[in-house]
Amino acid sequence: MTAGTTLRPADVDELAAIVRDADAARRTVHVVGNETHSGPAGAPPARADVVVSTSALTGVIAHEPGDLTITVRAGTRLRDLEAHLARHAQWLPAPTLGHGEASVGGWLAIGTDSLATRSAGRARDWVIGATAVHGDGRVARGRGRVVKNVAGYDLPRLMVGSLGTLGALADVTFRLAPRAETSTTLQAHGERDDVHAAARALLAMPWAPTFVDVLAQGTVTSCVVGFDGWPARTEPLTRRAADLLATHDLNATLLDDASELRACLDAPDRRLLGAAPARLALQVLGPPATLVARLVDLEHVAREHGADIAWALRGGTSNATAVIASTGRACLDAALSEARRAGAATVIASPERLSADAVWGRPSADFALMQRVKAALDPRGTFLPGRFVGGL
């Protein structure tokens, strides 16, 4: 094993052997998927002695359409997974990370939620089982292949969003949903206060829109509402949503082709301010009702520094994305400071390399517990020390 080369294990045993050897030799392991890096990027690893790519760990291991479950290897591209599922009229709420080039393992390491989070739940809600290689090379399978299961600790869910610091995913089992027969998307531009009031009103309705997002680009603010299902449901609900928007003085447009807009809302960190060469993309986290005020404050800070800003708020979730076009360190520092004044925020993309603390912010009160979890699953710090929250 030589530093600088990338190893491509073809199965879980080879992956485990690489980790075991590295662990014994006190070398660090950096597992990469397709390196599309969408979602919180994390600080660069302090040192990565061994780079392991999951690009040879691909393909479907088991798919029983009637059970609505699928088991795939971690290196499988999201695009390939989606194409496979589409042939069976099935669906998984995976975001369009890196235009589908991202791997399943890379997606789950970051844990990015999809546009449908409000209605379909978070990425981790769809993971029902996984096999992972932990720090000492031990291969552990958690949960299983059934949609309801409380046997043992939920190791697979713990792995989601852990940025590869607890081990390397080898395969993952998801539950699936039937694919929607129809989708509709409404967009309504208007005065900012009207848009926010309309979005709040839509979120209070028991109608189950797939998403209710607010998009702010320059001086233009819009509310975007999507429905997915079958015509007998989506058509009347779309009409009701348009009527409700009208009561807020917003004229809604039913989009013929919403694929671009949905893709933008699905990956706003990449799509907003698309032409800006240097960009700071932040994920602003907090109680749903507090997010708008925090984004508006962030706008003020960006404009004070003469920087363009755009943001997308995923209504009814704890998650918003802001993108600021800036090359200046002063603007970056001020934006980070503002974003974290009243809650958490993480850096998804930055014009310059940042420390783990700058990327993730200061650790929360349960950090000591996270350290214990890290020590249990990766006792020698084989997986990427220094990259995640608080240097985990």
Add this chain to the structure above:
Amino acid sequence: MESMSTTHDRSAVLAALTARLGAERVTSDVADLLVYASDGSTLHDATPAGVVFPESTAEVVDIVTTCAAHGVPFVARGSGTGLSGGAMALDGGIVVALNRLRRILDVDVPNRCARVQPGVANLAISRAVEHHGLHYAPDPSSQAVCSIGGNVAHNSGGPHTLKNGVTVNHVLGLQIVLSDGTLVDVGGPERPGYDLAALITGSEGTFGIVTEVTVKLSPLPEGVRTAIAAFATIDDASHAVTSVIAGGLMPAALEMLDRVVVAALEAAFGLTFPPGAAALLLLECDGPEDGLDDEISRAVDICREHGALEVRLARDDNERAALWTARKKAFGALGRIARNYCTQDGVIPRTKLPEMLRRVGEIADRHRLRVANVFHAGDGNLHPCILFDDRDADERARVVSAGREILDVCLELGGSLSGEHGIGIEKREAMARMFAEDDLAVMRALREALDPLGLCNPHKVLPGGSRCVELGPGGKQVHA
């Protein structure tokens, strides 16, 4: 690590707590202890050294700290409705009864969440927020009494989890007292880091005692449609379930009852079903009124395509309640045809339902037992109920063997030991049949990391350890 506390240690803990909390909130009276010796499963019992009734988080911290100082194990207990022996105190541990911690601390309507103490009953949360058009979605059948703390411990489900998810999908944050007495707030989707709230949910009290739960509140559905379909064979009903799910519908509930239950319902409550009905399928769809009639009629059509003998659609809330009567009275009806029954909880892939039910029937025949099946068909979560008479020692032994074999078939078909009742003490040895040694070693490492003192609900969930617990079926069960 397992605790090796002595009688002296336990007495010291009880004396110290009595001095601080008062005699009325600490008991070691034999008659009192009997009440806390078992949970809803009544499969096994273990008399605790004492029971303590904290009334605040600070008192829970005090109790845990005191136990830790003397190396005495403890287990939190909510309403005692658990079905896997999870709230039993083994090794003469202390039961920390949380039913006095029953305040709803905060309801945050704009953010759709509520912060509650662990002793709050599941249904009490929904009752407290229904005037806002909201509810707490997971609904175990025992929801009127079971506590949210117990739900978190077991990651509880219920008949509507097919669409709404289980407890972990509705927990936004927790406050937990670790075994060394440290009080920690764990999140949650609003902070970066490991998802510790999800890890603790379903850990059956083996990481500490949860003292606050922040739950997600969901909008009440605008409308509900309920239908019940009778089938001539369980295979027909099972195939209908698969087609409904695969057909793009997402019913809120899909519950099945078999021939034994149908007969019991007819005998006990005079409910009538078409002649020859061997399986009943209860379907419920909820959501926006728009499209709801279409959704239920699609489901009904699928049932007819699969040979349903009759389909009844509720026209109003009263008729809906009447249809649910069959499901809700199923266990009561069994009580009329058998002195005792023992509820199993296993999961299989949905498409294996017909095979699984055949195998359950074969196992019952081989052991000369009667089995009634009432289950969450939509997610493959079975609850075979083995009927027996606990005065018959031979029959009791056969019940234990049959239960084990049923679980083994679940595993053979690619399923799980538990869908919602948990592992507790009842299934901890079976964990070694579901998981490989390395899988369990990683879980054990996590447990030792979070509870290095080995005091939080020892001997539960994971197999092994020094204590051998004698298992055997006991009295009547309630269903979750």
